[in-house]
Amino acid sequence: MADIGLQEKITPEKVELPKKDKIAWKLFEVKTEDLLLAENIRPIDPFAVEDLANSISEIGQLQPCIGDVVETESGNLVRVIAGQHRYYAVKQLIEAGEDVLLLIRVANRQLSEEQVLSIQMAENLQNKMKxxxxxxxxxxxxxxxxxxxxxxxxxxxxxxxxxxxxxxxxxxxxxxxxxLSPKIQELVQKGVLHYSTAVLLAKMDNGSNKGSDYDSEQVRTAVFLISQGYNKEEAKRYLDKRSKEVKAYTEPLFSGEVWKELKKNGYRMAIKDQSSKEGRTASGWFVRMIKTVSLLDDPTKTEFSEAIEKAVGELDISMDDFKNNLQALGVKL
Structure with missing residues (x-):
């Protein structure tokens, strides 16, 4: 383990625990196999690791990891507290044959669990995340x-x-x-349902004791909100009104009202003429809806139901053309 300032080779035996309370920090370059990993509050994202590996390979590691020194049966070892995505990125580069060390800022003692937790939170919450x-x-x-x-x-x-x-x-x-049910969380992660709208559904049944998405009040309601294109305030007004009415929502995925609104706004042009503003809007609506149903446990129940086929027929195009348009927009069927 090399001190960046002194370029000194440090072995675990040379790392001494301090006698003073004040924490001192020092920057080192270390081999990944010489390190321990602290329990992390953030799940490891393989895509983030891949991006970091490419960046480190190209321009080096710009931001150091954060670690401390812990006592083990085999001696004092450095533990990675924060920056574990960087750790895995460097490890990936080493496994690919690159000669690279991990840059890490190390405290001169073992930190308490509270300190470790605080550092991890500060490290993660300063990053721009969804x-x-x-x-x-x-x-x-x-x-x-x-x-x-x-x-x-x-x-x-x-x-x-x-x-x-x-x-x-x-x-x-x-x-x-x-x-929220895992399916609602997935709808948010896939970008078809807004986070703030999803949170409004938390008071509903999440279907945890049922076997299908379609038995979940949360999912059925989410699909409706997505179909209507409601923002958070509109969704809140709808849910408040629904709660006061004290009855379950049973409107089908593609209701007569939805199609009446589509046709009123010129959506008949949507698939046939994507160059128009109305066409782009309608195409986006179809993409959002098909993405939504494709994430459900059994998309075949709604993906091309009789209601959808009838609606596509009203647009004066074939189902094959409709599917081709969706695939061209990146929707997997």
Whole structure:
């Protein structure tokens, strides 16, 4: 392990634990096989690792990992606390035959679990991530804090103070992970349902005790909201009205009202003339809907139902042409 300033080769035996309380940091270059990994609050994304590996191979590792020194039976070892995607990227390059070391900033002692957790949160939350990725990290932090401090001592307000985030943001993150079905989370990750709209569905039945997406009130409602193109405020108004009516929504995926609206806005041109503004809008609507149903457990139930075939017929095109248009837009059927 080489100190960047002194270019000194350090073995685990040479790393000494400090006698003072103050944490000192030093930059090193190390071999990945000499390291331990701390439990991470963020799942490893293989696509992010691949992108980092390409970047490091081209211009080097610009941002160091963060680590500390831990005592083990075989001596003192460096542990990677934050920056594990960079660790795996460097490891991938080494396995591909490149001669590269990992850049890591190391504390001169073993850090407490609370300090490790705080560093991981600071490292991850400063990155630009999608709302759903942010939610999963916050939820992971929530679970780790409950393990560390006890369930009774960890509240939404506690996390809000710790992270400097609003109580609403913390609450929504926990709802997203714990209150929504995996299928709803997938719809958000695929970009067909907005995160803030999805969180509104958390109070509904998520179908966890049922065998199909179609038995989930959350999924059925999400498909309707997507079909209508509702934003968060529109979705909230609809759900509030529905809640007051105290009855389940049973309108089919492609209702008469939806098609009446499509035709009123000139959607008859949509598939035939994609160069027009109306055509692009309608095509996007079809793409969003087909992407939605393709993510369900059994897409054949709705993908090309009688209602869809009838609607496509109203557009005066064949089903084959309709499928070809969708595939040209990147929708896998």
């Amino acid at each position: 709302a759903e990725e942010d939610a999963k990290i916050i939820h992971s932090y929530w679970l780790r804090c409950r393990q560390l401090y006890g369930d009774e001592n960890v509240s939404i307000a506690f996390l809000s103070r710790k992270l400097g985030r609003s109580s609403q943001k913390i609450s929504e993150a926990i709802k997203f992970v714990e209150g």
